[in-house]
Amino acid sequence: MSTAVNNEKENAAATNGAAAATNGAATATNGAAAATNGAAEDKSAKRRPIRRIPRKKVCAFCVEKVDEINYKDVSRLKKFITEKGKIIPRRMSGTCARHQRQLAQSIKRARVMALIPFIGE
Numbered sequence: 001m002s003t004a005v006n007n008e009k010e011n012a013a014a015t016n017g018a019a020a021a022t023n024g025a026a027t028a029t030n031g032a033a034a035a036t037n038g039a040a041e042d043k044s045a046k047r048r049p050i051r052r053i054p055r056k057k058v059c060a061f062c063v064e065k066v067d068e069i070n071y072k073d074v075s076r077l078k079k080f081i082t083e084k085g086k087i088i089p090r091r092m093s094g095t096c097a098r099h100q101r102q103l104a105q106s107i108k109r110a111r112v113m114a115l116i117p118f119i120g121e
């Protein structure tokens, strides 16, 4: 009876030893994981994940209920070109697809009519 108990104890000890060994291995891999984690953290720290929430932009032409954009309306067109004379993209101005197409066409027409410069300062 007592020997059986002893045997059980021995078995438990043996399995414990094995468990300890595997634990050792686990900690070793953990160490590696920690090392890689550290590298990942360094990268993210460099990238700066701070992003401001973009405000919903509305199409200026839809707000004013402009049906057709006229190329002769220079003061309006000038708001949608950069200092260099480039057409401001939709993602920046918030103009809707329909009005951006009209706007681009009108700006190009205005350029040909020399109302707007092809190249700014």
Ligand SMILES: [Zn+2]
Residues within 6 Å of the ligand: 059, 060, 061, 062, 063, 095, 096, 097, 098, 099, 100
């Ligand atoms: Zn629009």
